[in-house]
Amino acid sequence: MLNPAQLLQAFPNRLALIWQEQRISYSQLGELVTQQTKWMVDNEIVSGSVVGLKGDFSDRSIPLLLALLSQKFVVALLPSGRADLDVLCNLVQADVLIDTSRDEVVVEKLERSADYHPLIQELFANNEAGFVIFSSGSSGRPKPILHNLNRFLKKYERANKPFVTLTFLLLDHIAGIDTLFYVLFSGGTLVAPQERGASAICKLIEGAKVEVLPVSPSFLNLLWLSGDFDQHDLSSVRIVTYGSEPMTQQNLDHVQVMFPNAAIKQKYGTSEFGSPASKSRGNDQLWIKLEGDHFQTKVVDGILFIKSDTTMLGYLDDSEPMFVDGWYNTGDQVEVDGEWMKILGRDSDLINVGGEKVFPSEVEAVVQTVDGVIESSVYGESNPITGQIVCAMVYLQADADRKATKKLIKRACADQLARYKVPVRIKFSDTPLTNQRQKKIRAG
Amino acid sequence: MKEKIIEIIADAIVELNEELEYEELENVTADTAIFGGESGIDSLSLVSLVVEVEGQVNDEFDANVTLADEKAMSSRNSPYRNVTAFAEFIMTKLGEEA
Known part of the structure; x- marks a missing residue:
C-alpha cells in the first residue's frame, strides 16, 4: 500500500517546494510531515476520522495533507471562498476542521450529526485513506465526491518528468491535487x-524558472490583456496546460505568442475521476486525445463516456452517479475526428465564469x-x-426604483455568494418573465 | 466627448472602488492604470467595470456598442490598460457605429 510520506524519501536532495522565500527539499518536506504528524497527536486528531482541510498550497497545508493521508484519514478539501464550511463539514460528517489559510492554524472540533457514510466506513475498515472533493452540484449545492487514495494514486506511479511546476490550480480542485501528486511522484518542484x-x-515564473504552467483559459486570456507577459522573462516555460472551460x-x-517555446496542451478531467494523460494535436489545435493505461473513452450520441480505475468511490450525498455499465457519463458534448476529439462543453444552464461554475437557480434564490x-x-x-458573465433579467414591482434596486441586488449577492456568482449585468423587464421570450434567454 | 467618456469611466471606477478600497483608485485621472502590472484590478472587477461603462456610454450617446469583444482582446496593447486607452477605444467604437 502506498504511503504518500514515503514518496519524499526517493529524492531527498531535490527541491520539493518553493513557497514565499523558502526553498524546501524533499528531505525537509519529509521532516515537516513528521512535525505535522506530531502536531496532530498533540491536538488529539486521531486516525480513522474525517478532517475538513481549508487552505491553499503552502509550507503548512502540503505537509499536513501528506501527514493526514499517510495516517489513513479521510480528508475533505474544503473550497476556498465559501462561508458555509460548517455545512460542508456536516455533509461529510467531519470530526475536525483545520484551517491553514490564516497566519495561525485554527483547529475546530466538530460534533457529528450522524454516522460516517458507508463508503467512508468501508475505507476505515480496510485501513485505507481517502479524500473528498466538492464539485458544484445542480442548484449549486456542492456535491461531496469520495476518492480512495491508493486507487487514485495508481496513475502517478509512472510519473517521470520532474519539472518545476506552478500550483496555479487550487488544492481543493481535482486539478490541483493532480498537480501535487504528479510533481511529488516524479521528484519535481512545486512552486x-x-x-x-x-x-x-x-514574477514567480521568472524568479523560480517555472517549466510547467497548468492554468485556466481565463488566466491565459488575462495574462494577454494585462500585458505583463511582455515585462518578464517567461522563456523557462516548456509546457502550458489548460482545462476546465472552453478555449x-x-x-x-x-498563448503561442506569449510562450513561443512551450508545448501547449489541453487537459480534460472531472472531480469524479481526475485527469487522464492527454495529447493535443498541435499547439494551435483544440483537438485532443485522452490516453493512459487507466482510462478508456467512448462517445455515444456526441456525449463523452469514461471508464477508469481512478474513478471515485461515490458521492457522499444522495446524488445519483451517472454510470452506465461502469462507464461514467461526463455530460460533455464532443466532436470526433478519428482518434481526436474536441470538447464542446455542456448543454445546460450552467454558467462558466473563468472556469468557475454558476448555477442560475442559486443566484436567482438570492x-x-x-x-x-x-x-x-x-x-x-x-x-x-x-468566458461568460452572470446576467440577471429582473421584473420589479411598479413602484420600485431600478437604480437603487440594482445596487441592492448586487449587494445582496455579494454578501451571500462567491464573487464570481454576482450578476455583472442586471436588466429590468417591463413585463412578467413567464412568457416564452424570457425563458428562451435562459435557455440560450 | 472624450471628457465625457473619461468622466463616465472615472465615475464607474470610483463606484467599483467603494468595495475594493484601493488607494491608487481614489483619485482617478486620465493616466490611472486599470488592468495589468502592479496596480489595477482583477478580472472580475474588470468585467464588471467594462459592463457598467458600456451601459452608461450607450445611455449617454444613445448607442449600442459592445466594449468587450474579440477586437478588444486582439491588440497587443490592451484597451483596458488605463483610462485614456479605454476612452480612446470607446470613441473608436462609437465612431464605427455612427
Missing part, C-alpha cells in the same frame, strides 16, 4: 503562488430575496474576458 494576478504569477482559437493563438423583486431569470452571456 506555490500567494496571489494569482497576472503580474504576481509572471477560444483567439486565446490559443495568443435575487428573489431583494425588496421590490417579483421575478428574476439568471443566465450566462459570453464575454471574452472571463
